[in-house]
Amino acid sequence: MSVKERREQEKKHRREQIINAAEKVVFEKGIEHVRMDEVAEIAQVSKGTLYLYFKSKMELALAIHLRGLKILLKQIASELSKPGKGIELIQRMSRCFFEFAEEHPHYFKLFVYYETIGIDIMQDVMDTSTMAECNKIGDEVFYYIVRAVQVGIQDGTIENSFNPHNVALQIMGSTRGLVQVSQFYEQGIFISPALSEANVDIESMFDLYFKLIIKSLRPEK
Amino acid sequence: MSVKERREQEKKHRREQIINAAEKVVFEKGIEHVRMDEVAEIAQVSKGTLYLYFKSKMELALAIHLRGLKILLKQIASELSKPGKGIELIQRMSRCFFEFAEEHPHYFKLFVYYETIGIDIMQDVMDTSTMAECNKIGDEVFYYIVRAVQVGIQDGTIENSFNPHNVALQIMGSTRGLVQVSQFYEQGIFISPALSEANVDIESMFDLYFKLIIKSLRPEK
């Protein structure tokens, strides 16, 4: 058995080594400009070997994204283990996304890429374990939000006629949307002249966002 | 001059003919599976000709997207020409997005694709007239929202301490996000079992969305 186990370890190590190489190239050149030949070269492995460990280029890139997701989930889980009112949990969680975007811009870029890309492109990767792991983390994040909403309904910081699952979707959606808009803003596309005239910057966008979320969720008296 | 004019007309016509062909293929097979050879064949034109009228595959696809944008803008403009309180205008505009998604699913798919794709892929198309037109329409939509917010502040249906540009960004962002989430939902990815248990469907998502928007924007007494 020791032989089999060692093999297992070596395989895992090799896999990580390949992901490391791919990550390096992706972070340097952007996911659009990655060639599998280059990844193979940097991983000191032949191109064929890449395809022993990953079904396709897509799965390899997804494996990088998974690393980012794990960081994000860990952060969210850590924030939500601290005590607090439901509405505060929501706020902390949203803040996790924004902090993730700031602290891990490379992973975040992948995050945006994958969360927004059409699924048809993902089709060939749907049945991989990498995809399954990504989905699992997505689910976990969603349920953290649902639970936070439920807590808020219990402790009276969130309107109790709302459906927690539905509210969780709204929060995921609006966070996602704002994060995208802020990306556009940072990249200078998109009406930026008018916005700077109007004294709108990323900071004030997030401020207003939090304000609106809280106001929209609070109980009607 | 008549000759030159006729040429101009013929060119425009040829261009439309190519976009028609491309649209047919894109709508049939999805933008990812379109080959320029096939477009050329269907347009009854040689491949080289495609590149006389469009800088790249991207610009051709963008020209299809532009058609969708024009439909959407027209719809929004029409809704906003009718009188109403500011907050109602906002609501109508949001509804335009959702209706657009339902009535023009193909254009809408392109819409999601383009609004979320990284700009690095768009780089080669940035200096085209097609891109300029798309941006112009994007700006117009944005300013429609800004104006609606300003109207709302005037008529007392929207909290007057808010910055209209900032609010407009929030609305664009959350609408965009919800629209994406609803897409995921419809495509069956994404936690759908739990949601159907919790009686959440597209309809109820949009209901809650409107409710939250209105609540978050209304004036504090």
Place this chain on the structure above:
DNA sequence: TCATAAAGTGACCAATAGTCAGTAAGATAT
């Protein structure tokens, strides 16, 4: 009728994701 310009063509090129027949390493059996 011929010269010039504009529009159009399609064989060709370049880039690159993915394959597969063959090789190497090393474990296992004799």
Place this chain on the structure above:
DNA sequence: ATATCTTACTGACTATTGGTCACTTTATGA
């Protein structure tokens, strides 16, 4: 120690497809 078998690895090769360009066709006008 040798032969055999298994597993991992290799890299030349194929297939696909976006884009190019030297050449042909068509139309205009002198």
